[in-house]
Amino acid sequence: MKQNKKGSISKRLPYILIVCALLGLLAAFTLTYDKIHVLQNPNYDPGCNINPVLSCGSIMKTEQxxxxxxxxxxxxxxxxxxxxxxxxxxLAGGTFKKWVWQVAQVAALSGLLFMGYLFFQGVFRIGAICPWCFLTWMVTIPVFVYITAHNLENSIFRIPKSMSKISNIIIKNPVNIIATMYTIVVIILTYQFWYYWKTLF
Structure with missing residues (x-):
């Protein structure tokens, strides 16, 4: 199991946040562009409408x-x-007080929960996967994991002694945690839409 060296989380964090933010902005701007065109022309076919399962258009028209x-x-x-x-x-060397990191943690958790809500609605209610939405799911996970690991490593929150082992696991293994969460997402998508995936073989 690949473990994180002490202090490397803080070094990696700005790069992870920047890359994830840029990917998220790419997805958000592209979806906004397509959304505007769908509103202007209901017959507009977004480029991310790939097949009956991988489809942005069907999701854009829902209340969710x-x-x-x-x-x-x-x-x-x-x-x-x-x-x-x-x-x-x-990355520029800025330092922040604890309350800023606490706000960042709340924001990261809120983003993860909102991602979970949209994931559930798309997969189990609407029955489609928006490719650009999938990208936002993939970037939300590392943002949450690394901000959490950073805050635990730097004692931003007081953790009960009974939770110290869990805290250490998160600090030492952020990559493995992210990989596990990705695997869970892929398994769910594979199982839920297997009726279509199997027709491709």
Missing amino acids: ASLLGVPNTIFGIMGYTALLTFGVLI
Whole structure:
């Protein structure tokens, strides 16, 4: 099992945040572009409509694609812009007080929970996978894991002694945790849409 060397999380963190933010912005802007065209022309066919399962268009037209009347992509652009700024400031040598990291943890957890909600709605309710949404799922996971590992390593939160072993596992094995979460996502998508995947062979 590949383990993390002490202190390497803080060194990796800004790069991970920046890369994930850029990928997230790419997905959010592309989806926003397609959303605008769908609103202007209901017959518009987004480039991410690949097959009956991999389809953005079918998801864009659902109520789950918006929150309080605002397209989810707008929240994505705002969130990933903030994440990019945060990552750049860290890379530039900026230091932050504990409360900033605590806010970052809440934001990362909120992003993960929202991702879980959209994942559930897309896979189990709508029955489709938006390729660009899939990309946002993939970047949300490492952001959450690495911010959590950083905060645990730097004692941003007080952790009960009974949780110290779990804390150490997260600190030492962020890559393995991310890989495990990715594997779970892939297994769910494979199982849920196997009726279609098997027709491709």
